[in-house]
Amino acid sequence: MDFIDEIRRSYRQGSMLLKIIFINIAVFVLLHIAGILAMLCNADAHGWIAWVELPSDLSLLVRRPWTLVTYMFSHYNLLHILFNMLWLYWLGRIFMEFFSSKQLSALYLMGGWGGAALFLLAYNLLPYFGGSSFFLIGASASVIAIVVATAVYTPDYKIGLLFFGEVSIKWIAIVTVAIDLLGMEAGNLGTGAAHIGGALVGLWYGVSIKRGRDITRPLNAAIDAAVGLFNGRSVKRPEVNWKSSSARGAKQPGQARRGSMPSDSVSEEELDRILKKIKDAGYDALTDQERNKLFKASRQRKP
Numbered sequence: 001m002d003f004i005d006e007i008r009r010s011y012r013q014g015s016m017l018l019k020i021i022f023i024n025i026a027v028f029v030l031l032h033i034a035g036i037l038a039m040l041c042n043a044d045a046h047g048w049i050a051w052v053e054l055p056s057d058l059s060l061l062v063r064r065p066w067t068l069v070t071y072m073f074s075h076y077n078l079l080h081i082l083f084n085m086l087w088l089y090w091l092g093r094i095f096m097e098f099f100s101s102k103q104l105s106a107l108y109l110m111g112g113w114g115g116a117a118l119f120l121l122a123y124n125l126l127p128y129f130g131g132s133s134f135f136l137i138g139a140s141a142s143v144i145a146i147v148v149a150t151a152v153y154t155p156d157y158k159i160g161l162l163f164f165g166e167v168s169i170k171w172i173a174i175v176t177v178a179i180d181l182l183g184m185e186a187g188n189l190g191t192g193a194a195h196i197g198g199a200l201v202g203l204w205y206g207v208s209i210k211r212g213r214d215i216t217r218p219l220n221a222a223i224d225a226a227v228g229l230f231n232g233r234s235v236k237r238p239e240v241n242w243k244s245s246s247a248r249g250a251k252q253p254g255q256a257r258r259g260s261m262p263s264d265s266v267s268e269e270e271l272d273r274i275l276k277k278i279k280d281a282g283y284d285a286l287t288d289q290e291r292n293k294l295f296k297a298s299r300q301r302k303p
Contacts, residue, residue, distance in 0.1 A: 015096065015101060016096075016101035016102075016104050016105050017088070017089065017092040017093065017096055017101075017104060020073075020088070020092075020104075020105065020108060021085050021088060021089060023073050024073050024074075024075065024081060024084070024085060024139060025081070025085070027052070027070075027073050027074050027075075028074070028075050028076070028081050031048055031049060031052070031074065031075075031076060032076075034048040035048060035049075046076075049074075049076055049135075049137065050135065051064070051067075051070075052067060052070040052071060052073075052074040052137070053067060053071055053074070053135035053136060053137045054067045054068065054071035054116055054119065054120075054135065054136040054137070055067065055133065055134075055135055056119065056120060056123035056124065056129075056132075056133055056134045056135070056136070056190065057133050058120070058124060061120075068113065068116055069109070069112075071112070071116070071136055071137050071138070072108070072109070072111075072112030072115075072116075072138070072139050072141065072142050073139065074137050074138070075137065075138055075139070076137065080138055081138075081139075084138060084139045084140055084143050085139075087143050087147070088139065088142075088143045088146065090159075091143070091146055091147045091150055091169075092104065092146055094150050094154075094157060094159075094169065095107075095146050095149065095150045096291070097291070097295065098150075098153060098154065098295065099209075102216070102220045103214065103216050103220075104146070106216035106219045106220050106223075107142075107145055107146055107149060107201070107202070107205055107216055108139075108142045108145070108146065109142070109219065110145065110201050110205070110215070110216065110219065111141050111142040111143070111144065111145020111146065111198040111201045111202060112139070112141050112142040112145075112198070113201075114141065114145065114197040114198050114200055114201035115136075115140070115141025115142070115144075115145075115193075115194035115195065115196075115197040115198040115201075116136065116141070116194065116197070117197055118193045118194060118196060118197030118200070119136050119190050119191075119193050119194040119197065121193075122189065122190060122193040123190055128189070129189075129190075134190045136190060136191065136194055138191075140191075140194065140195055140198065141194045141195055141197055141198030141201075142198060143198070144176065144177070144180075144195055144198040144199050144202060145198040145199065145201045145202035145205070146202065147172070147173050147176060147202065148173050148176075148177070148198075148199045148202030148203050148206065149201075149202035149203075149205040149206045149209075150169060150173075150202075150206075151169045151170045151172065151173035151174075151202075151206070152173075152202070152203060152205075152206025152207060152210070153206045153209060153210065154169065155168060155169065155170035156168050156169075156170070157169045159172065177195075177196070177199050180192050180195040180196060180199070181196070270293060271293070271294070271297050274286065274290050274293060274294050274297075277290070
């Protein structure tokens with residue numbers, strides 16, 4: 001069917017950011033279809049959700065270890081997925097201006113795991129919960145990790161907001177985390193803990209990357225090795241050269257990319273070619289290397 005083929009084509013040609021959003025939407029639709037079918041068969045319409053939610057009960061988690069990944073790609077509430085995906089798209093595009101697709105996907109996973117870790121610690125160590133059971137679902141921890149990481153790396157990046165005008169991204173991140181902290185009540189302490197866990201991972205990433213260390217590299221190396229093993233070939237770990245530049249009086253590393261980094265100098269011909277490609281196919285059509293060159297060129301032209 002043309003509609004299905006168009007979706008497949010968009011997924012294959014889209015950026016990693018769009019792929020993550022596609023996966024979240026696909027899981028959301030499948031969960032609802034499964035719920036409707038279960039309801040028509042007089043079964044528990046919400047039974048499927050338990051198989052993708054992260055349980056606070058460690059004994060149940062041991063029997064369902066996959067939920068450490070599936071929970072961060074799953075939603076059941078329409079407003080929940082709508083807010084998360086819009087937030088991920090807006091802030092993820094800014095993140096992709098400075099970093100690679102691999103760094104985005106790895107940080108998404110690490111943010112989700114950071115949220116899961118704080119959620120599990122809260123329910124299993126704090127006396128308040130008293131051994132009660134709860135389930136965690138949603139991409140909020142992963143999304144907050146990307147928001148905070150972007151704000152730490154480029155705090156003065158301006159975003160236009162309706163009724164507010166241009167606002168620095170650092171204030172957006174601060175308000176987001178503050179809302180999570182102030183909104184933590186008896187019924188959602190576990191969810192709030194997960195959000196804070198994601199924010200801490202984003203803070204860790206942003207601070208580390210400014211110091212010249214990419215905390216996503218070990219995870220990306222492990223994923224490359226696993227993919228290579230699955231494909232029956234060995235994967236050589238790429239060498240990454242960091243280049244520093246001064247911005248706002250502090251050293252900031254360049255982007256980690258496959259292979260060696262291009263030189264600091266970007267020719268006018270190369271820049272014209274990249275700009276023409278953006279005009280013809282859009283920013284998402286650029287490769288990681290082309291985005292890196294565009295970023296370097298913009299720095300060269302700063303007064």
